[in-house]
Amino acid sequence: MIIIKKNSEYKAVYNCNNSFSDYNIVIFIKKNNDIKNRYGFTSAKKIKNAVDRNRIRRRLKEIVRLNEDKIKNGYDIVFMARVNAVDADYSKLEKSFYKVLKRSNLRA
Secondary structure (H helix, E strand, O other): EEEOOOHHHHHHHHHHOOEEEOOOEEEEEEOOOOOOEEEEEEOOOOOOOOHHHHHHHHHHHHHHOOOOOOOOOEEEEEEEHHHHHHOOOOHHHHHHHHHHHHHHOOOO
């Protein structure tokens, strides 16, 4: 799994205006000219507790790591956790992940 690290790369994905959302997750998608996907994980600024922000990001990373083979290749994808994700457990986040993938037609 290749992680997006630079702020400019995150901004490029955000500015692409291609997003899909759910109650817990928003994903931003940008087509890249690579055969592999690159992933970014963020949390909403409204989640004030750093422990909660990091826990949600770790869960999203694990969900993507386990399901990476089910995602089409050639995209930069940023997963942003919404405030509602604080109350969601792992299974709810996973359901949201599948729902958002289906809406975005990224499912392989």
